[in-house]
Amino acid sequence: xxxxxxxxxxxxxxxxxxxxxVVVSLARIGSREVRPEWEDxxxxxxxxxxxxxxxxxxxxxxxxxxxxRDLGETATEELVSxxxxxxxx
Numbered sequence: 001x002x003x004x005x006x007x008x009x010x011x012x013x014x015x016x017x018x019x020x021x022v023v024v025s026l027a028r029i030g031s032r033e034v035r036p037e038w039e040d041x042x043x044x045x046x047x048x049x050x051x052x053x054x055x056x057x058x059x060x061x062x063x064x065x066x067x068x069r070d071l072g073e074t075a076t077e078e079l080v081s082x083x084x085x086x087x088x089x
Contacts, residue, residue, distance in 0.1 A: 019060040025086035
């Protein structure tokens with residue numbers, strides 16, 4: 001049995017924007033130089049080395065593929081335009 005989940009375009013936009021902001025911001029944070037005492041921090045490892053970042057990135061891709069398929073190939077790009085990312089201290 002195959003069933004689907006139906007979202008309004010507005011709901012998909014909210015989800016896409018949230019995922020975009022978190023995934024890109026985590027990538028930016030993870031690319032920064034880290035103090036030596038933070039190298040083994042469990043939260044940093046979970047967020048950056050796999051775990052959360054990979055899961056959120058995959059969720060973003062799954063949603064983007066569905067939106068681009070159903071709304072047009074540039075739908076995701078248009079829906080996430082204007083998202084604010086982490087810019088650092």
